[in-house]
Amino acid sequence: MKDLLSSRVAYGKSLVELGKTNPKVVVLDADLSKATQTVQFSEEFPERFFDMGIAEQNMMSCAAGMATFGLIPFVSTFAVFASMRAVEQIRNFIAYPKLNVKIVATHAGVEVGQDGATHQAIEDIAILRAIPNMVVIAPADWVSTKKAVQAIAEYQGPVYMRVGRSDHEPVYQSDFKFEIGKSVQLRSGKDLTIIAIGNMVSKALSVAEELSKLGFSIRVIDMHTVKPLDETAVIDAAKETKGIITVEDHTIIGGLGSAVSETLSSYNLAPVIRIGIQDRFGQSGIGDELLDYYGLSVSNIVDQSLEILK
Amino acid sequence: MEIIQVNELSKKAYQIRKLTLELLCEAKSGHTGGSLSEADILSVLYFSKMNIDPAKPDWEDRDRFILSKGHACPALYATLALKGYFPLESLSTLRKLGSKLQGHPDMKRTLGIDISTGSLGQGLSAGLGMALASRLLKKQNRIYVLLGCGELQEGQVWEAAMAAAHYKAANLTAIIDYNRLQIDGSNSEVMELSPLADKWRSFGWKVIEIDGHNIEQIVNAFEEAKQTVDCPSVIIAKTVKGKGVSFIENQVGWHGRVPTKEELAKALIELDERMKTL
Ligand SMILES: Cc1ncc(C[n+]2csc(CCOP(=O)(O)OP(=O)(O)O)c2C)c(N)n1
Numbered sequence: 092m093k094d095l096l097s098s099r100v101a102y103g104k105s106l107v108e109l110g111k112t113n114p115k116v117v118v119l120d121a122d123l124s125k126a127t128q129t130v131q132f133s134e135e136f137p138e139r140f141f142d143m144g145i146a147e148q149n150m151m152s153c154a155a156g157m158a159t160f161g162l163i164p165f166v167s168t169f170a171v172f173a174s175m176r177a178v179e180q181i182r183n184f185i186a187y188p189k190l191n192v193k194i195v196a197t198h199a200g201v202e203v204g205q206d207g208a209t210h211q212a213i214e215d216i217a218i219l220r221a222i223p224n225m226v227v228i229a230p231a232d233w234v235s236t237k238k239a240v241q242a243i244a245e246y247q248g249p250v251y252m253r254v255g256r257s258d259h260e261p262v263y264q265s266d267f268k269f270e271i272g273k274s275v276q277l278r279s280g281k282d283l284t285i286i287a288i289g290n291m292v293s294k295a296l297s298v299a300e301e302l303s304k305l306g307f308s309i310r311v312i313d314m315h316t317v318k319p320l321d322e323t324a325v326i327d328a329a330k331e332t333k334g335i336i337t338v339e340d341h342t343i344i345g346g347l348g349s350a351v352s353e354t355l356s357s358y359n360l361a362p363v364i365r366i367g368i369q370d371r372f373g374q375s376g377i378g379d380e381l382l383d384y385y386g387l388s389v390s391n392i393v394d395q396s397l398e399i400l401k
Numbered sequence: 402m403e404i405i406q407v408n409e410l411s412k413k414a415y416q417i418r419k420l421t422l423e424l425l426c427e428a429k430s431g432h433t434g435g436s437l438s439e440a441d442i443l444s445v446l447y448f449s450k451m452n453i454d455p456a457k458p459d460w461e462d463r464d465r466f467i468l469s470k471g472h473a474c475p476a477l478y479a480t481l482a483l484k485g486y487f488p489l490e491s492l493s494t495l496r497k498l499g500s501k502l503q504g505h506p507d508m509k510r511t512l513g514i515d516i517s518t519g520s521l522g523q524g525l526s527a528g529l530g531m532a533l534a535s536r537l538l539k540k541q542n543r544i545y546v547l548l549g550c551g552e553l554q555e556g557q558v559w560e561a562a563m564a565a566a567h568y569k570a571a572n573l574t575a576i577i578d579y580n581r582l583q584i585d586g587s588n589s590e591v592m593e594l595s596p597l598a599d600k601w602r603s604f605g606w607k608v609i610e611i612d613g614h615n616i617e618q619i620v621n622a623f624e625e626a627k628q629t630v631d632c633p634s635v636i637i638a639k640t641v642k643g644k645g646v647s648f649i650e651n652q653v654g655w656h657g658r659v660p661t662k663e664e665l666a667k668a669l670i671e672l673d674e675r676m677k678t679l
Pocket residue numbers: 434435436438470472473519520521522548549550551552553578580582583584642656
């Protein structure tokens with residue numbers, strides 16, 4: 092049996108590791124430290140942890156001020172609040188002056204489950220991606236999350252990283268190189284490419300497995316950095332395979348699918364099918380059940396893939 | 402405090418006002434009223450109170466200043482130029498394409514700007530971040546945040562006020578440029594602020610109320626704030642919007658308009674005359 096571990100638990104553990112080696116790292120949370128798992132850091136380094144109360148806007152601008160002193164603030168809350176309640180704070184006080192603040196938002200996508208639509212950020216990538224100077228990352232599993240935490244701490248500048256809530260099948264069994272802006276090809280193939288982010292990467296691998304049983308050869312790419320997008324990988328995929336399927340637990344407007352389509356819009360290379368939330372809100376339900384309901388199931392992705400493969 | 406020093410600081414404030422009007426006239430747009438009302442406070446901070454060195458704008462141990470009411474940056478640019486952060490001549494580039502002097506303060510372009518502002522309501526939060534960082538790093542910096550009074554209608558200001566008191570950020574001093582006017586009218590017409598001192602007190606702040614054009618009171622207020630070691634301090638400085646030029650004073654319409662060449666000439670004569678009486 093494979094170990095299951097959610098990305099947010101991995102985030103919490105990685106922060107503690109980071110805190111041990113980098114005294115500049117401070118963590119801010121808005122009364123959700125148990126859910127975001129920054130609680131692990133708060134127990135280890137209480138003097139470097141700041142609970143800012145249920146006041147996300149103050150938290151963001153406050154982190155900006157800390158960054159001007161050379162600290163590296165990691166700011167966490169649910170993705171819906173980080174990316175929307177406090178977006179203007181992020182834009183004007185963090186992104187515009189390119190301050191070294193890492194926003195790590197958990198509970199993204201409909202995967203959040205039973206809390207329902209108010210707590211399911213399906214627009215965060217679209218919003219953050221539109222802001223100049225921002226790097227936008229969505230790691231696939233816990234190994235990848237640990238790597239990403241290290242990478243964004245080393246990077247100088249603002250980052251938005253979205254982390255899921257639930258336990259996942261691991262995508263990465265062992266060590267691998269995580270480089271911001273450089274996608275990872277998990278499976279080679281010449282018929283079709285599936286590009287996925289976050290919790291959808293393991294699903295993309297299952298889809299490829301299914302399709303291989305039907306005799307197709309499927310390339311799978313983990314596009315952990317949505318911005319800056321690994322355009323080379325996208326263009327190569329469009330040239331070398333018959334089409335691209337993008338998969339994200341996010342609205343199809345403005346997210347990964349849009350980024351990939353925008354990249355390909357000036358070439359006449361290959362069709363792109365965007366699989367994601369079809370411009371509507373989520374609802375309560377079990378995470379996996381919701382993913383199926385909104386079309387993010389292996390069977391639906393297989394069906395859509397066959398549209399191109401036919 | 403010695404009379405000579407008070408006069409010196411008053412004179413600097415008048416120089417700030419003159420330069421401010423000149424550069425606003427040249428730029429043909431910008432915020433006049435709120436720039437003139439804060440001039441005495443800027444003069445005291447930059448020419449007496451703050452531990453800063455224009456030759457080392459990135460010096461870690463310097464005190465920090467945040468113009469939370471970022472629209473009133475013309476007076477700050479004038480102050481920074483007078484202090485020697487950049488040449489006086491560059492003031493004429495304000496708001497022009499490619500200028501280091503943006504319409505609202507930009508820390509990446511302008512030496513002496515400690516953080517970019519322009520979106521109201523966020524400066525106190527950033528100041529709190531600096532205050533907490535300074536304390537964590539065991540430094541002695543003092544953090545000053547200048548807010549507008551209309552700006553206090555932003556909810557985030559009160560989030561920051563609550564948090565600063567919670568964290569006992571005594572190295573943080575807020576100054577309110579309490580000129581009672583904003584854009585659509587007076588505070589009372591737009592959104593009542595009083596009882597302002599009580600609000601801050603109830604949030605756990607030390608409140609110091611002064612005449613924001615009285616140099617001695619401003620100096621003493623900063624001293625009192627410095628002596629306060631168990632909570633953050635707020636200086637509520639009663640000011641006159643457009644202070645120093647009779648036809649601009651207390652006129653809500655002068656928030657976001659600039660003087661014509663003729664108005665500038667008239668204003669400079671009046672400022673010179675007032676300066677002579679010091
Ligand atoms: C968040 C935000 N909302 C609106 C504005 C537009 N605005 C610029 S100045 C101003 C009035 C400010 O009044 P006050 O704080 O009293 O400043 P002062 O009178 O000292 O200039 C407004 C509404 C802004 N800059 N930021």
